[in-house]
Amino acid sequence: MKDHQHSNDRPAWIDQASQVLDDSIRDLDAATLSRLNRARQAALAQRHAHTAPAWLLPAGFASACVLLLAVAAWQPHRRGETQQPVPVAAAADTVADEGDSEENSAEFYQNLEFYAWLDAQNKGDGG
Amino acid sequence: MAEIAGTMAGSGLEFARRVDAVSTNQRALDQFLRGVERRALRMAELACGNRDDALDIVQDTMCAFVRNYAAKTETDWPPLFHRVLDSRLNDFHRRRTVRSRWLAVFERKSADDDELDPVEQAQDLQDPGPLLRLAGSEAGKALDAALKELPLRQRQAFLLRMWEGFDVATTARAMQCSEGSVKTHLSRALAALRRALEDHQ
Numbered sequence: 001m002k003d004h005q006h007s008n009d010r011p012a013w014i015d016q017a018s019q020v021l022d023d024s025i026r027d028l029d030a031a032t033l034s035r036l037n038r039a040r041q042a043a044l045a046q047r048h049a050h051t052a053p054a055w056l057l058p059a060g061f062a063s064a065c066v067l068l069l070a071v072a073a074w075q076p077h078r079r080g081e082t083q084q085p086v087p088v089a090a091a092a093d094t095v096a097d098e099g100d101s102e103e104n105s106a107e108f109y110q111n112l113e114f115y116a117w118l119d120a121q122n123k124g125d126g127g
Numbered sequence: 128m129a130e131i132a133g134t135m136a137g138s139g140l141e142f143a144r145r146v147d148a149v150s151t152n153q154r155a156l157d158q159f160l161r162g163v164e165r166r167a168l169r170m171a172e173l174a175c176g177n178r179d180d181a182l183d184i185v186q187d188t189m190c191a192f193v194r195n196y197a198a199k200t201e202t203d204w205p206p207l208f209h210r211v212l213d214s215r216l217n218d219f220h221r222r223r224t225v226r227s228r229w230l231a232v233f234e235r236k237s238a239d240d241d242e243l244d245p246v247e248q249a250q251d252l253q254d255p256g257p258l259l260r261l262a263g264s265e266a267g268k269a270l271d272a273a274l275k276e277l278p279l280r281q282r283q284a285f286l287l288r289m290w291e292g293f294d295v296a297t298t299a300r301a302m303q304c305s306e307g308s309v310k311t312h313l314s315r316a317l318a319a320l321r322r323a324l325e326d327h328q
Contacts, residue, residue, distance in 0.1 A: 010289075013321070013324075014289050014317070016266070017270055017289065017290075017320070018289060018290050020266050020267050020270050021169065021270070021286075021290050023267065024169060024267055024271075025165040025166060025168070025169050028165065028168075032168070032178065032182070035182050035186075036164045036165070036168065036182070036185065039164070039185060039190075040157065040160045040161065040164060040189060042186065042189075042190065043160065043186070043189035043190045043192070043193040044153060044156060044157060044160075044193065046190055046193055046194060047153065047156065047193045047194075047197050
């Protein structure tokens with residue numbers, strides 16, 4: 001970036017001017033240097049405040065994982081609590097109902113051809 | 128479970144890596160600002176003629192630069208910093224112009240619109256120049272006065288090209304203008320400075 005140190009094609013008085021400008025910033029008073037330092041620190045502190053949300057991202061992710069673990073560990077207990085013991089008689093009824101239902105369904109499929117014929121007969125009578 | 132534990136460990140590593148990157152970036156930023164703050168102060172002081180105002184402008188520039196461009200690559204920082212500074216100086220100049228109008232003490236400087244003779248602008252590379260004949264603090268005062276007399280854009284072109292050492296493209300990027308404009312501003316600035324310093328003698 002700084003190419004003027006290597007340039008030979010510019011007038012000498014410009015190099016002299018650069019030197020004069022460099023000299024003018026070399027010995028600044030303490031109050032000015034302190035103020036510059038405070039300005040720099042203020043700018044960097046602002047940067048620090050701006051980067052905080054980026055730090056929160058992995059922390060938030062870790063918290064979410066912990067929460068997930070807690071929920072996973074809690075779920076089996078909950079399932080155990082909510083499953084009420086089913087009375088034996090009710091259970092037997094349920095099994096019997098399920099058995100009837102399966103039986104009816106099988107009977108229906110076995111007689112499917114008969115029902116189709118019956119439907120055709122009804123249509124023929126109607127026509 | 129093992130997957131979740133692995134993800135959490137990865138997240139922790141990523142977190143540590145980010146903290147480290149932010150800390151490195153912070154150090155680089157601090158070094159960069161330390162490197163440019165004095166020159167920035169000098170430029171601001173030449174533009175507004177007052178150290179307190181110049182310090183305010185530099186602080187404002189640093190804050191805006193860090194807020195908007197800290198995440199850019201370090202090689203982009205110098206032109207971006209000077210772009211922010213140039214913008215702040217333009218704002219200051221505009222405000223002062225408006226205030227001056229209201230106070231009716233505005234002095235119109237028409238030097239920027241002057242048509243300059245190309246022969247007059249041509250530099251004689253063998254000539255030691257006016258500053259070499261001025262000694263020590265005299266040279267500083269003469270240059271200071273001559274720079275303060277320059278229009279803002281010409282002064283910025285001179286300081287960025289000749290003092291900061293930017294090339295034409297980088298200067299154009301910092302000043303948010305075309306490379307041709309930079310060349311024009313610089314050419315006029317050099318001619319005006321030379322003339323002013325000769326007159327000072």
